[in-house]
Amino acid sequence: MIIESKGQIHDNLYAIGSSEFPGYLLKGKRPVLFDAGMTFMGPLYLVELENLLGDINSLAFHFLTHSHFDHAGASPFLKRSIPGLKIGASPAAAETFRKPNAIELIKNLSRSLEEKNSALIGGADVTFNGLEIDLVLSDGMEIELADGLVCRVIATPGHTRDSLSFYIPKMKAIITGEAIGAFDRNFTIHPEFTSSYQDYMASLEKLAALDIEIILMCHYFTLTGADARGYMQKAIMGAQAFKERIEHYLMNANGDRQAVVKKIFQEDYEATGAILQDSRPYLINLDAKVRVVAEVR
């Protein structure tokens, strides 16, 4: 089944915030929140966490799939609001969150939505001012969340080099960020190999070997049952086909990358109207994907 990422998903598993920018909360002895979308949503996440957990300070962990503004934007606000919270991310993400230019980029990308949603922010300070990582998470690590309930860290680079997925064997559930691509309105998978095609495919192969019944996607959707089981193979085939299409277009355009970006933008974004992402981040990512294929990364 394909359901909207909103409210209760499974026993102790919830999507909070909005389905566009969901944070995934797994309740238990040591509750964990996976990702926290945009800066402006910080206060909203906090209210929902309080409703679901009772005591906000019982949130033990906050794990991040990668260092993009729409996945870690509200994390500094949550850390300021919950002093004991332990934030976990990959070694590469921990580095990124300390870089002044990365902090500046996240601030810039967040600003217009902060202005648009000032009513949601109220007087709260949601500034992204860098993020100190308390738990550096590496591939294969297991974190105990309750008796018999662990979260396994799986390095899944390819969308970014700092991408992680989180697998909960007991629930056969996985949180992936964009490591497995994203759906459009028609449930077509758009691959997101923005840092490396080879790494992206290797990550998908790794995930395809897992026993998965629930996929908590980066934005909008959760897949369960047969839709979850069949997803990784579809994502592999979709990524391969998209790469071949880029190669073909590059050849026809004599290697002119901008012409290829323009053509795919017209065909996939403008003509279908099915893509859920804003055009600005879509174009930034498309440009990166074309570059990755052109440079055979």
Ligand SMILES: [Zn+2]
């Ligand atoms: Zn991303």
